[in-house]
Amino acid sequence: MTQNLDQEIDRMGTQSVKWEYIMRDGVVLHGDHADKRHGAERTLPMWVADMDFRCPPAAIEAIEKRAAHGIYGYTKPADSYFEAMIAWAEKHYGWKIEQEWMTLAAGVVPAINIMIQGMLQSGDKVLIQPPVYYPFARSISNNGMEVVESALLYENGRYLMDFDDLAAKAADPAVKMVILCSPHNPVARVWNKEELTRFGEICIENDLIIVSDEIHGDLIYDGVEFVSFPTISEIFADNCIVCNAPSKTFNLAGLQTSNIIIKNEEWRKLYRQQVARNGTHSINIFGPIAAEASYRYGRGWLDDVMAYVQENYRFMAAYLAEHLPQVDVIQAEGTYLVWVDFRSLGLSPEDRKVLIMDKAKVYLDEGEMFGIEGSGFERFNIACPRSILVEALERLVEVIENG
Numbered sequence: 001m002t003q004n005l006d007q008e009i010d011r012m013g014t015q016s017v018k019w020e021y022i023m024r025d026g027v028v029l030h031g032d033h034a035d036k037r038h039g040a041e042r043t044l045p046m047w048v049a050d051m052d053f054r055c056p057p058a059a060i061e062a063i064e065k066r067a068a069h070g071i072y073g074y075t076k077p078a079d080s081y082f083e084a085m086i087a088w089a090e091k092h093y094g095w096k097i098e099q100e101w102m103t104l105a106a107g108v109v110p111a112i113n114i115m116i117q118g119m120l121q122s123g124d125k126v127l128i129q130p131p132v133y134y135p136f137a138r139s140i141s142n143n144g145m146e147v148v149e150s151a152l153l154y155e156n157g158r159y160l161m162d163f164d165d166l167a168a169k170a171a172d173p174a175v176k177m178v179i180l181c182s183p184h185n186p187v188a189r190v191w192n193k194e195e196l197t198r199f200g201e202i203c204i205e206n207d208l209i210i211v212s213d214e215i216h217g218d219l220i221y222d223g224v225e226f227v228s229f230p231t232i233s234e235i236f237a238d239n240c241i242v243c244n245a246p247s248k249t250f251n252l253a254g255l256q257t258s259n260i261i262i263k264n265e266e267w268r269k270l271y272r273q274q275v276a277r278n279g280t281h282s283i284n285i286f287g288p289i290a291a292e293a294s295y296r297y298g299r300g301w302l303d304d305v306m307a308y309v310q311e312n313y314r315f316m317a318a319y320l321a322e323h324l325p326q327v328d329v330i331q332a333e334g335t336y337l338v339w340v341d342f343r344s345l346g347l348s349p350e351d352r353k354v355l356i357m358d359k360a361k362v363y364l365d366e367g368e369m370f371g372i373e374g375s376g377f378e379r380f381n382i383a384c385p386r387s388i389l390v391e392a393l394e395r396l397v398e399v400i401e402n403g
């Protein structure tokens with residue numbers, strides 16, 4: 001164990017979005033709220049997807065070493081960064097990437113915006129599978145494109161792709177791109193090879209640009225296999241853009257470093273042209289340095305963290321089954337996000353918010369953010385010390401049972 005994950009680390013005063021900001025109805029409440037959030041009265045933030053754990057020691061050391069130099073001018077990532085990432089991908093996904101296919105970006109979301117800007121024409125349509133990570137829809141509509149939804153099916157407590165619906169929607173000639181969330185945030189499904197194969201065949205038949213957002217691809221539960229989309233076949237590899245990042249894997253989100261991997265030469269050119277138009281080719285000096293150290297030396301840390309997250313998940317599922325059987329915890333296969341069905345409480349979104357946020361003082365992402373299909377659900381981020389999770393669950397049970 002490289003660190004005591006049970007230990008609460010005070011993140012106040014570190015400019016942490018998760019701990020120091022509260023978004024309410026699209027407005028950021030800051031400062032005043034943060035000051036009141038210490039001690040027993042504190043709001044427990046289990047929303048935005050970063051972890052309350054220190055990142056791998058090797059990453060911290062690498063940053064400290066580079067920081068000691070004292071000059072932080074414009075920078076380019078070292079070849080050794082790419083070598084480390086490529087070795088990680090080969091070992092863990094079985095995918096042999098060439099360095100030339102890779103471009104670093106400040107984030108997966110900015111990169112998706114760049115793809116939409118550089119590869120589509122105004123009015124084109126982009127397909128997504130809600131309930132899904134909400135910045136997808138925003139990125140599409142903010143850039144003048146139309147969102148087409150092929151909702152996931154929710155059957156017997158499990159989410160599945162609706163292939164008939166997908167095929168019908170993909171056949172619209174105006175649909176030019178599809179964003180696959182693999183593993184899927186917020187429902188925590190890790191799509192299997194058969195599912196991805198059917199998905200890929202439908203999308204390729206219809207000439208779609210497949211954007212495979214695999215940012216959660218290293219956060220996989222025991223006994224579950226993550227399949228990276230391009231490893232399924234050469235044709236799949238030629239027809240997709242993969243986005244992954246050390247940010248979720250090693251808790252480095254504030255370092256703004258993501259990998260955009262485009263094998264298809266023509267698409268890579270279009271993507272890079274748009275990067276040039278936007279002038280966003282620069283990267284953060286510390287990002288690749290911390291990421292390289294993590295790819296090289298962080299596997300043990302990641303295994304410890306995922307073992308802990310899975311214990312948190314088991315605890316949460318058992319605790320809610322015993323104390324709040326009217327809510328359903330959806331079986332998670334990966335990520336550190338847990339999707340919970342509160343529909344049986346029969347509350348409006350506003351009443352649910354008052355109960356959870358104002359009364360229990362637990363800050364979750366409400367399901368409605370992920371699309372209408374998420375109505376009545378809540379997303380929990382359980383990458384936190386068990387004490388925080390326990391406190392949050394106890395508070396929820398208290399307000400739901402006793403008002």
Ligand SMILES: Cc1ncc(COP(=O)(O)O)c(C=O)c1O
Binds near residue numbers: 049107181247
């Ligand atoms: C599916 C998915 N994609 C992208 C991101 C964010 O990526 P980035 O911070 O690299 O923009 C997240 C963060 O939660 C996510 O869940």
